[in-house]
Amino acid sequence: MDNVVFCKMWQNHYREVHMTQPIRMTDDEVLWENIFITSITLQRARELELAQVGLSMAQAGVLYQLKIAKEPMNPMKISRRMHKQPHTISALVTRMEADGLVETAKDLERKNWVRVSLTKKGQEAFKRQITQKLARNVTSCLSKKEKDAMAPICNKLRARATGIIRQLQPDLYSDLLI
């Protein structure tokens, strides 16, 4: 039922765009709008469920990157992996350190580098974040066939988007792993 209502809303949305404003869109651009609105809706759902355990999306992202890191992490590496501006992540790390979620220390091997790591409080916050499972299991509404289709589609889209990012900002991605 929900899906039917939503499809109708979507059709209305596009009818609206085309009726009131002659914005010419390719099929890919129509699909982009759909994917884009879907992704911000998914992010909003995740944001709200993280708020239930007192975390923002950005904080959760940093906690996750630190949790899975195999190598020492500094704000620059975190910013690349989260596709955020370095100064945004530096400011965030400073606030998270004030909140006791992370700690920073001078890197012994590379001067001028700051190594960021999880505190015990940060570890606990990470555990709280993975207890929030509604948004993270959103694809449970899809059929097996649709789920199987998603991984290769995501991989292609991410590869293409990364290509665009490299083209527009070539220097930043030279040593990016994810």
Place this chain on the structure above:
Amino acid sequence: MDNVVFCKMWQNHYREVHMTQPIRMTDDEVLWENIFITSITLQRARELELAQVGLSMAQAGVLYQLKIAKEPMNPMKISRRMHKQPHTISALVTRMEADGLVETAKDLERKNWVRVSLTKKGQEAFKRQITQKLARNVTSCLSKKEKDAMAPICNKLRARATGIIRQLQPDLYSDLLI
């Protein structure tokens, strides 16, 4: 070639997660991570191409909502359609008015409402934004079959995510149309 490299990176990423930290994830949670990282990569690509014409994602979102609106828009309606906090959009609209992209006027029909509309400069900025087509055509890397699969998948995911949002924040979505 790019796709193959990317798949390997992705596999490494998950092997890394599972090897170094015993984070148990359902298949849906693995898929969520993939979708989430893909969506922030797509958004970053779009952000960079919008920066080429001097616009932020948030500004472009407001310009788009005002351009397609059939009814008078106020900051609250814009915030709902963009899945953002009302205070974030109010502050953004204030800055965009200072930049000459939008103008605000008291709503004649509903007191305490502010009607937001595009200025001529805002119309021109909207035209610039739709000239940036790389990210908006990102799905051109997909096969016809994959493209056809995307719309119903997006519709289901958006419906489910909207359900989660309503559950976590019931009052905000009572009159949301998109």
